[in-house]
Amino acid sequence: MSKFIATSAIRGAHGVVKDAEELLAQTIAEKGENTKIGFPNTAYWLPVIYGLTGHKVETLKDLKWPLEYARSLLPPVPKEKLWLPYLGETLDSGTATLFAEEAIEGLRFIRSEQPEKRNGFVCNGPIDDVQMRSWGIQMVDGRMPGFAAIVGAAKSNEVAVKIVRELQSKGLLVFLSGNVKGRSIIDQLLESGIELGYATFTVPFGTDTISAIYALGYATRAAFSFGGFTPGNARDVLLYNKFRCFAFALALGQVDDLKYATAAGAITYGFPVIADTLIPNVLPVGITRYEHVVSLPFDDIAGKDDLERAERLVQRCIEIRGVKVKVKKINIPVAYGPAFEGEVVRKANLSHEFGGKGGMCFELLQMKDMDEVQDGKIEVVGPDVDTLPLGNHPLAITVSVAGRKMQKDFEPVLERQIHHFVNGAEGIQHMGQRDITWIRFNKDSVAKGFRIKNLGDILHAKLQDDFGAIVDKVQVTLYTEKGKVAELLAKAREIYSERNVRAAGLTDESVDTYYSCTLCQSFAPTHVCVINPERVGLCGAYNWLDCRASFEINPRGPNQPVPKGAQVDTNKGEWDNVNKFVFDNTQMTHKRMTLYSLMDAPMTTCGCCECVMVLIPEANGVMIVSRDDYSMTPCGMTFTSLMGMVGGGQQTPGMMGHGKYYITSKKFIPAEGGLRRVVWMSSNLKEELTEDLKAVCERLGEPDLLDKIADEKVATTVEELMPFLETKGHPALTMPPLL
Ligand code: SF4
Ligand code: ZN
Numbered sequence: 215m216s217k218f219i220a221t222s223a224i225r226g227a228h229g230v231v232k233d234a235e236e237l238l239a240q241t242i243a244e245k246g247e248n249t250k251i252g253f254p255n256t257a258y259w260l261p262v263i264y265g266l267t268g269h270k271v272e273t274l275k276d277l278k279w280p281l282e283y284a285r286s287l288l289p290p291v292p293k294e295k296l297w298l299p300y301l302g303e304t305l306d307s308g309t310a311t312l313f314a315e316e317a318i319e320g321l322r323f324i325r326s327e328q329p330e331k332r333n334g335f336v337c338n339g340p341i342d343d344v345q346m347r348s349w350g351i352q353m354v355d356g357r358m359p360g361f362a363a364i365v366g367a368a369k370s371n372e373v374a375v376k377i378v379r380e381l382q383s384k385g386l387l388v389f390l391s392g393n394v395k396g397r398s399i400i401d402q403l404l405e406s407g408i409e410l411g412y413a414t415f416t417v418p419f420g421t422d423t424i425s426a427i428y429a430l431g432y433a434t435r436a437a438f439s440f441g442g443f444t445p446g447n448a449r450d451v452l453l454y455n456k457f458r459c460f461a462f463a464l465a466l467g468q469v470d471d472l473k474y475a476t477a478a479g480a481i482t483y484g485f486p487v488i489a490d491t492l493i494p495n496v497l498p499v500g501i502t503r504y505e506h507v508v509s510l511p512f513d514d515i516a517g518k519d520d521l522e523r524a525e526r527l528v529q530r531c532i533e534i535r536g537v538k539v540k541v542k543k544i545n546i547p548v549a550y551g552p553a554f555e556g557e558v559v560r561k562a563n564l565s566h567e568f569g570g571k572g573g574m575c576f577e578l579l580q581m582k583d584m585d586e587v588q589d590g591k592i593e594v595v596g597p598d599v600d601t602l603p604l605g606n607h608p609l610a611i612t613v614s615v616a617g618r619k620m621q622k623d624f625e626p627v628l629e630r631q632i633h634h635f636v637n638g639a640e641g642i643q644h645m646g647q648r649d650i651t652w653i654r655f656n657k658d659s660v661a662k663g664f665r666i667k668n669l670g671d672i673l674h675a676k677l678q679d680d681f682g683a684i685v686d687k688v689q690v691t692l693y694t695e696k697g698k699v700a701e702l703l704a705k706a707r708e709i710y711s712e713r714n715v716r717a718a719g720l721t722d723e724s725v726d727t728y729y730s731c732t733l734c735q736s737f738a739p740t741h742v743c744v745i746n747p748e749r750v751g752l753c754g755a756y757n758w759l760d761c762r763a764s765f766e767i768n769p770r771g772p773n774q775p776v777p778k779g780a781q782v783d784t785n786k787g788e789w790d791n792v793n794k795f796v797f798d799n800t801q802m803t804h805k806r807m808t809l810y811s812l813m814d815a816p817m818t819t820c821g822c823c824e825c826v827m828v829l830i831p832e833a834n835g836v837m838i839v840s841r842d843d844y845s846m847t848p849c850g851m852t853f854t855s856l857m858g859m860v861g862g863g864q865q866t867p868g869m870m871g872h873g874k875y876y877i878t879s880k881k882f883i884p885a886e887g888g889l890r891r892v893v894w895m896s897s898n899l900k901e902e903l904t905e906d907l908k909a910v911c912e913r914l915g916e917p918d919l920l921d922k923i924a925d926e927k928v929a930t931t932v933e934e935l936m937p938f939l940e941t942k943g944h945p946a947l948t949m950p951p952l953l
Contacts, residue, residue, distance in 0.1 A: 226475030255342035265434035268446025308478025360460025365392035382553030394467030413556030456484025592670030596694030729761030741863030823871025835893035835946030
């Protein structure tokens, strides 16, 4: 252990613990110790303190103990530069620092000093739970390998932009905080016109070092949500982060005592710290997987200029952390990577668009015989954007694929990827699918040389990269002439409706094999989705056909066939082989799993479900709250707090996560009476599914059932719910008792 780092970290920890104590005393004096404290939109209180100790900080009074504990961890500040053969005291200082920093941010929220406002820009502050979970899914499916927490400021604005772009193009989430002599990387990026926020994977926490604590709060909550840990198990949280969360801290510019102390805190999470200045290395491994602290002085990095040095710096960070990056380079004139998927092309910056209101654009992917497809051939029939005037134009995207393992069933699965593939290009936005496709190019990207033809380059490269196991050849033809597009569109519509008929004909009874999805086990080890034709995975992203295709593509992957076996219970949807599969694949945690029941051995729930349904005993029915509904619900909990209870691979009779389209399925909890049991549903679900739900009501012979289901606009408590149900004469009130 370097003497220098130990001394600085201990000194830094003393300073910040003292600051926290003083701020707490002052705030209690001003507001009283019963004042509520917490971060917005999270169900995890102050998450680092809660995660590591199990202590819930709800009021100022509750903050006293964590700070006393932090103080007790502090070793005396060494008079001489301390030599320690082990990291113990430095790590204790690190933990004390994290508690103090989180306390300070919590207090600042009460004092209206968070999130930070800077020259008219409002920093993000902590990440909310909804965002945390949605990134969790991307971490599960490998699109996002991890995160980089940058603290400080880069050598120049160009270097700052380059570092962030490099990290984004590797799919890494970028957290921004800190400053060097008052100048922050956040300033540098804003001055360079970079869009910061959730959508671009760049989260500006704040411009001081203390706000870096939000990165660890995020990591702690991810461990809970996806690892299924109980709070207070510091060791589990740390091990989870060390092995499952590919994160590192990157200190840009001079490192002071507080940064050392914070770095020591990051190391306790297993996150290595890389500095672009000369500081002592701490190379032996132990807490982190690889080196603890690595110094890579920026000007010493080989490279012909600063931009090349920035690229190398990011490359080294990735090697040190051992991040697995899947993204390959695509030959187009703009940047490409998952960080660009959330970008919006606004009107002011719009160059050309295809489809959307009054427009005509569609995409169709079809399999052909081997000799009908010429791999890599990309053709634009009609003018490209260099000759088309600005504005809306027709576009047909037709993709032909061939491969020995390709099957007709995979066509829609591959076609649905076009959305995600095209969106990865910087300045290009893709919405919808099939004949409701809507694509927008922004001016900057067209100025950089982006053309319609490049859509073909992207599709060819990505289909080959991601689906090389089934696709051998990919050819793309893009049409931009109105008459031709209209003619092809009519043919495409025939194909879409053939596919619809086929999918609708798929019932649970018509197949003898279901599929599993264990993608989420890297986060929730005892969770498994069993996916039948009439029920999607709870994240909504996988249906039976998708899983079947995915199994064919990758036979050792997360989607395995589950032959149903003998039926144990028709009504509850229980099969002996499904039970066996679940038992064998949940670390022998769950002995049974029914597919049609909420009350008896329901499916397990992980952090990415679209909806949660919960029993409301008073109403003899169930409520369904969607992820996008932030309001209170009649069960006394919000979606977020419910997730804290059921997520993580547990099986909880009376509570279950599910996909939103499951509600419209014939196999929607038939054991409990199906949609007739639903007494409350988030209004956004009602709106989004109106047409489908109406059809279900007709099918059930209760055409006005939908009006009898309450939502957050009429009831957020059981007391409000009951009179509503009684007035409407909701069927659940007279159905057989659920309990
Ligand atoms: Fe996770 Fe289930 Fe979705 Fe698979 S289907 S990604 S296991 S939620
Ligand atoms: Zn999940």
